Amino acid sequence: MRTHSLVPSVLLIGALSLTAACSSGVPDVRSSAAESASAATAGSVHVVDPSKIKGLRIVSDSSEQQSCAFATSYPEVPGAEAMTAVMKKDVERRLATFRSAGCASGAEGPEFNISLHFLVASGDVLGVRLTTQDTSAAGSGLSSATYWYDGKAGAYRTALGLIADASRDAFLTEVESRLKGRDGVDGTALDSTFADQAERAAVLDDMEFTANGGLRLTFDRGDVGVPAAGVYVVVLPSATVTPWLSAFGARVQRQTGTPSSTLDLGATHTPEPAVPTHTASGDDDTDCAQVKCIALTFDDGPAVPETGTLLTHLAQYKARATFFTVGQNVAAHPDLVRAEARAGHEVGNHSWSHPDLTKLTSEQIAYQLNRTSAAIKAATGKEPTVFRPPYGAVDAHVKAATTLSPVLWDVDTEDWKYRDATKVARTVIGKAERNDVVLMHDIHPTSVAAVPEILRVLTAQGFHFVTVSHLRSTL
Template structure:
């Protein structure tokens, strides 16, 4: 049972606002808004937007539970050439997930009820890659809101930390400027700041979220409780370009330059950048299946698109002239719009499954709207058509969620539990042995065994006289 409310989702990252001056006389800005969205600017100069669809060979590593009693969803990018960086993110994600699941399984008192880890690209240009992971919820003392930036130096071929952006010989001046930017802030006091900044080894563990603004300033975000009262939220200090540039390391200066003036291409020295196969099958026209006269079933696939598996799934469907409904996650849509276009081109339906797979019933109406609207915009950009359906993550929907959107909610009548049983034969039999006319079947196209089960499902049910239609078609013709 949920013991406390998560910090307000991925959408509201609290911070305080003020402007002060450091000892050198240059300005240090710490600003934000309680309604800031993840990745949105907390200063007058936002970070540049990175289009992940332009990163060759990109794969989004996603996974999640489907249980509301132990709800978790994680994602991080795997970019060719930056294996060490992906490994670092994987390690951190797995450690957080292990702690969360143990707490969940044991019914610990500090169990937070949900874990959500999402990603955002900061820069992907030249030989520099920067990514932020945002964690919400969890268990134990580290639960709540946490953000960490990961950096990759393609020239040196190594993964770097946020603090590696600053030259070691300039860290004293850098830290003094940060401390000056925090002094007098609500929720801080001289003793707390002195304690935080005097312990350099502990402070290094808190300087984990650093990124450049579009004009070259360096924005440093302290997670809640790091340098002040936890209830005050995240503290943000932005050092202007003129102030911070002399303190940057050689890598930091390259990261700054690529953030300000992206080269338009990313080269991390990868020997190969495989791109997902995109099926070219095109539906011959509107589906004229009459589900009042024949047996119909709606296969639905959540959480994609997946660079590794969705293309293969579309090929299987085309072999049987089968249409399906894909409930896509916004983060994955913007990474692989070509696969979403292929889904629509093949006559399948593309639905909305939120931006980052949170439990929508734990969000405010504003947060729900943002999760769904952002995803709908990504789907429309990819296909030219806005979705009309959404599937709430974990099947969790209430009146707040329903009233926050005009999209029609879709649940299911047959759950394969394919996320729980990574066995293609077992997944196939879970459909074949239980399916009934007009069922809506829940599967996922991020699991290889789930996709591998589809040919057997299509072959067997086709022989039994079933027709495979979209959810909207099923609704319209029942």
């Protein structure tokens, strides 16, 4: 991905998590009709189940401030520390730029979002795509890049690392030939881009194999043509690209088409996250019309190991809470979501990748929420009935796109901003009133660390901890 300085095109962030759809043969909403037809010929790939990746941790960060809205995530996989370090650096650099420049740009409601999608996690290879939406940036602000890890060599690889050095020229010539002549592509400018090593690496940063061995290259808007022309897709058939692959590329191609049952990146230690086994004794019979109730809510999880620790804290006080979960995290850690439900907590929907829903089309809103509800049902056997709109951004358009009931909050701990357990606890204890809904995040260790003090003090003050839906039903 590279920074664009051309005229913006009009597309919103519904495409953030739809890179997953592209990988299964469903056209990305970033694409034009012609690009969609091209993508459809690319062939499908096997869907990666992230819950099977041992020791996986999704590193997440977010704000709840609409004036500077951001949500980022990237995976941390044991053995692939070199790749994790590159993703971490890229995410933090881009987020820092957004927070210092984008949030001060004067743009109305700027938003920054990085979502993740696993391309392959099999044998000794790992592939991840990170998709970025920055509404404060020039152009569409939408871009994507793939990251690769070679477990056999113990090394991070760029997308171009899929191609052997000796075959690089032939590969580039073929890609150029398939781009030239397309509407919006300036052949002279393309020659210049591909001739410059840095520019070439920046635009050839999103590649993936299809199940039939072809190589699909996706170029962000403005990378190789005018932004108005949209995203360009080039698909090289297996017979064409296979002779040009590096040894690593050949293994990725093979593991994409015929995945192994395990992933082994040579990790010396694979942590096994603790999954609490607390079980609710029965339905909650608390009558909030007769006693003081409060609903603690936790957004953005599940997270390892924070959510497991939080469940243990809550069990010690027999407290119930509501977890507004992010779909891509549910897919990675369904065992923790099951543990939440088993312990009597409510599992709510917080979208698939945490976009501002008010900026999406009805179809994109439905995709974000329905996909998450399906993941929750797969984990717990029960579909959620409530959702928390990211950033609290909800309007009539969003409400009309879903049957879920929106839930906001009365007490905002701002724990995403203040990573201080003592401050978070004091905020809740100092502001808590009867029937309040409290906003916290179980992705932050400091927030989880604040919970025992909150439970201790508010219990002593006569509060009962219930789920949002229970609070609503008894008032």
